Amino acid sequence: MNTIVAPSLTTPSRKENEPLLTLDRLSVSFETPDGTVRAVNDVSFEVAHGETLAIVGESGSGKSVTGQAIMGLHRKTNGTVTGSVRFNGRELTTMSERELRHIRGNDIAMVFQDPLSAFHPYYTIGNQIIEAIRLHRPVSRRVARARAVEVLDFVGIPSPGTRVDEYPHQFSGGMRQRAMIAMAMVNEPKVLIADEPTTALDVTIQLQILNLMVQVQAELGTAMIMVTHDLGVVGEIADRVLIMYAGAVAEVGEVERVIAQPAHPYTAGLLGSLPRIDLPTQRRLEAIPGSPPSMLMPPPGCKFHPRCAFRSEEAGCFTTEPQLTPHAEGRSVRCFLPLTPKTTARDTQEPSRDV
Amino acid sequence: MSEQATIKTSAAAEPLLKVRELEKFFTLPGKGLLQRNGATVYAVNGISLDVHAGRTLGVVGESGCGKSTAGRTIMRLLEPTGGKIEFDGRDITRVKGESLRMLRRQMQMVFQDPKGSLNSRQTIGTILSAPFRIQKVTPPGGTRLAIQDLMDRVGLNPEHYNRYPHEFSGGQQQRIGVARAIALSPKLIVCDEPVSALDASIQAQVVNLLKDIQDETGVAYVFIAHDLAVVRHIADEVAVMYLGQIMERGPMDVVFNRPMHPYTHALLSAVPILDPAARSRERIVLSRDLPSPLAPPSGCVFRTRCPIAQDICAVEAPPVTEPEPGHLIACHFPSTTPPSTSALPMRVIHTSTQKTN
Numbered sequence: 001m002n003t004i005v006a007p008s009l010t011t012p013s014r015k016e017n018e019p020l021l022t023l024d025r026l027s028v029s030f031e032t033p034d035g036t037v038r039a040v041n042d043v044s045f046e047v048a049h050g051e052t053l054a055i056v057g058e059s060g061s062g063k064s065v066t067g068q069a070i071m072g073l074h075r076k077t078n079g080t081v082t083g084s085v086r087f088n089g090r091e092l093t094t095m096s097e098r099e100l101r102h103i104r105g106n107d108i109a110m111v112f113q114d115p116l117s118a119f120h121p122y123y124t125i126g127n128q129i130i131e132a133i134r135l136h137r138p139v140s141r142r143v144a145r146a147r148a149v150e151v152l153d154f155v156g157i158p159s160p161g162t163r164v165d166e167y168p169h170q171f172s173g174g175m176r177q178r179a180m181i182a183m184a185m186v187n188e189p190k191v192l193i194a195d196e197p198t199t200a201l202d203v204t205i206q207l208q209i210l211n212l213m214v215q216v217q218a219e220l221g222t223a224m225i226m227v228t229h230d231l232g233v234v235g236e237i238a239d240r241v242l243i244m245y246a247g248a249v250a251e252v253g254e255v256e257r258v259i260a261q262p263a264h265p266y267t268a269g270l271l272g273s274l275p276r277i278d279l280p281t282q283r284r285l286e287a288i289p290g291s292p293p294s295m296l297m298p299p300p301g302c303k304f305h306p307r308c309a310f311r312s313e314e315a316g317c318f319t320t321e322p323q324l325t326p327h328a329e330g331r332s333v334r335c336f337l338p339l340t341p342k343t344t345a346r347d348t349q350e351p352s353r354d355v
Numbered sequence: 356m357s358e359q360a361t362i363k364t365s366a367a368a369e370p371l372l373k374v375r376e377l378e379k380f381f382t383l384p385g386k387g388l389l390q391r392n393g394a395t396v397y398a399v400n401g402i403s404l405d406v407h408a409g410r411t412l413g414v415v416g417e418s419g420c421g422k423s424t425a426g427r428t429i430m431r432l433l434e435p436t437g438g439k440i441e442f443d444g445r446d447i448t449r450v451k452g453e454s455l456r457m458l459r460r461q462m463q464m465v466f467q468d469p470k471g472s473l474n475s476r477q478t479i480g481t482i483l484s485a486p487f488r489i490q491k492v493t494p495p496g497g498t499r500l501a502i503q504d505l506m507d508r509v510g511l512n513p514e515h516y517n518r519y520p521h522e523f524s525g526g527q528q529q530r531i532g533v534a535r536a537i538a539l540s541p542k543l544i545v546c547d548e549p550v551s552a553l554d555a556s557i558q559a560q561v562v563n564l565l566k567d568i569q570d571e572t573g574v575a576y577v578f579i580a581h582d583l584a585v586v587r588h589i590a591d592e593v594a595v596m597y598l599g600q601i602m603e604r605g606p607m608d609v610v611f612n613r614p615m616h617p618y619t620h621a622l623l624s625a626v627p628i629l630d631p632a633a634r635s636r637e638r639i640v641l642s643r644d645l646p647s648p649l650a651p652p653s654g655c656v657f658r659t660r661c662p663i664a665q666d667i668c669a670v671e672a673p674p675v676t677e678p679e680p681g682h683l684i685a686c687h688f689p690s691t692t693p694p695s696t697s698a699l700p701m702r703v704i705h706t707s708t709q710k711t712n
Contacts, residue, residue, distance in 0.1 A: 058554035058555065058556065058557075059554055172644045173644075174644055175644070202417035202418055202581065202645075203417065203581065203583070203622060203625045203626060204417060204621060204622065204625045204640075204641045205417075205644065206625065206627070207624075207625040207627075207638060207640055207641075208640060208641075210627070211640060229554065229555065230627065231555070231629050232584075232626065232627030232628060232629055233627050234629070235627060235628055235629035235630055235631050235633070235634075236627045236628065236631075236634060255631050256631050256632075259629060259630065259631070269556060270555055270556060271629075272559075273555050273556045273558070273559030273560075274555060274559075274584070274629065275559075275562070275582075275584040275585050275587065275588035276584060276629065277583055277584040277587055277611075277623070277626050277628065278628045278629070278630060278633060284563060284566075285559035285562055285563055285588065286559070287556060287557075287559035287560040287562075287563055288556035288559070288560075289560075291524040291525075291526055291527075291556075291557060292554075
């Protein structure tokens with residue numbers, strides 16, 4: 001196959017140790033008829049070149065909104081974004097829409113959960129990928145089309161020369177997600193934000209797609225932010241993991257360490273409630289009692305305290321909101337009483353009645 | 356539960372639910388005025404299952420494999436096309452009318468979508484009184500007391516008797532669904548993806564609740580789910596479905612620890628594992644998507660994606676073998692050794708894209 005070299009908008013090379021993407025105290029809130037929903041609160045993290053960071057949380061934890069805010073997708077909604085998002089030394093939150101358009105889909109690309117609604121139903125897959133190329137590259141339609149066929153082939157679409165002219169509904173779910181990844185990688189982005197890319201897929205197809213994403217990443221050296229609710233996916237592909245609860249970062253650190261020794265009681269609870277296929281014993285699942293708080297009326301103090309087995313009046317869990325503070329081994333935890341090997345072994349309280 | 360005990364139980368008593376060669380086909384509307392001679396969807400194509408009293412059969416498979424249709428047909432919410440369903444020693448394949456209504460006392464169902472399966476215009480009290488009303492049962496102490504007891508048993512505050520479904524969270528709505536199913540103390544509950552719509556921390560609450568109810572009442576479950584980790588956690592026996600047929604079934608420990616069907620091998624190896632140390636393990640990446648149930652492949656339905664398929668697989672439907680009591684495999688070449696990944700049509704990514712700097 002011929003190699004089509006698309007001219008890439010080269011950014012000045014930077015030191016390897018400087019983070020590629022830095023979020024600093026990012027907050028997103030929405031006005032609703034019922035009041036202000038503070039969906040994301042003071043989220044800070046860094047992503048290095050080529051790294052995979054997983055953002056994990058339950059529904060409503062703000063993980064997807066965080067991913068969307070990086071791309072500036074709340075500009076046209078009623079969302080209010082404060083804080084900073086710096087990419088390659090440039091501030092994205094204050095950038096003009098015109099400038100941002102050069103970065104979206106080019107330096108930072110996104111893969112969505114539901115490719116059927118992410119693709120436009122009236123245009124062929126090929127036309128949509130061609131548009132993505134020509135928006136950022138001064139190439140002819142013919143060259144762009146050849147490049148589209150090439151990336152479709154790369155992601156494993158059979159007979160890409162024909163399927164390039166098909167519409168999204170003619171693709172199966174797994175094929176659509178492959179095409180979505182093809183479109184995201186076509187401009188060789190520095191950062192790929194994947195929002196639950198395998199959630200709608202069956203497990204054998206999920207494995208194909210995760211495999212593909214790892215291959216794409218190895219090929220392009222792309223950094224990846226994987227937004228997911230599935231800790232299994234985190235265990236499979238992430239370098240670091242960021243656990244979100246009620247719009248804030250509960251804990252962030254290397255995957256191995258966070259899983260082996262969770263420091264936030266919520267992380268520990270999440271791990272305990274997970275049925276495991278790789279462990280021999282049939283232990284009882286340690287469910288976290290209660291349910292996540294409403295973001296219209298979050299509880300005072302630590303947002304997790306109503307469900308926490310380790311909460312303490314003296315520590316201030318009921319009244320003061322803890323800040324994300326550095327913990328051992330390059331980790332950060334938002335908790336007054338982070339768990340140590342000793343406290344984790346302590347039996348958690350019996351789940352109380354919810355409601 | 357030890358493996359030995361599992362096998363002993365399944366060999367001993369007559370099963371509570373006995374399904375033999377069950378079929379459910381759907382005919383799609385065809386062309387022309389009468390829309391006759393449409394294509395046939397072979398949703399459930401000759402499955403056989405046993406569920407013993409007080410035990411849980413997990414039914415796993417990917418979307419479109421027919422597991423939900425199987426559950427609904429067993430419940431007699433759908434008319435079986437063929438085969439036989441025996442419940443508590445009685446043939447219920449064709450029961451109708453009053454006797455079908457009476458049967459519902461013994462067999463209940465919990466649905467996937469907790470919100471969609473509750474009437475949003477009725478209070479929880481009204482929703483939970485329906486089983487008593489429909490079955491014309493007056494519990495001792497009155498319906499209201501029985502309902503409040505039910506709410507307490509599933510972990511809901513009985514004072515919330517007059518609330519509407521939208522005032523409850525997803526996990527609580529599923530608890531209401533469970534309460535309704537256990538109201539008349541049935542012998543069997545078919546749970547169709549009961550926890551897949553719930554978040555991890557809430558999912559564990561409902562899984563624990565279902566286990567507690569089983570310990571308490573001795574109800575049997577048919578637990579239909581795509582999440583193998585959850586099924587492994589709750590089920591005693593498991594059936595692996597693919598394209599309307601059962602590929603492998605048997606005691607949980609046997610099927611999950613020593614699978615013999617290549618599809619079971621692939622399915623288990625595809626489950627993402629939390630521990631990053633497991634990343635280096637061999638995985639069986641199946642190529643392609645599921646074939647359409649409108650035109651299932653000839654011979655073995657799995658052959659188009661099977662890494663070890665031979666010529667015979669396209670010609671003859673595989674025989675069902677039983678290498679040990681209760682462990683059944685529908686495959687021409689069953690083996691405890693996972694199919695070698697090197698023999699797979701796994702895609703080798705070529706690097707034709709060159710990066711410019």
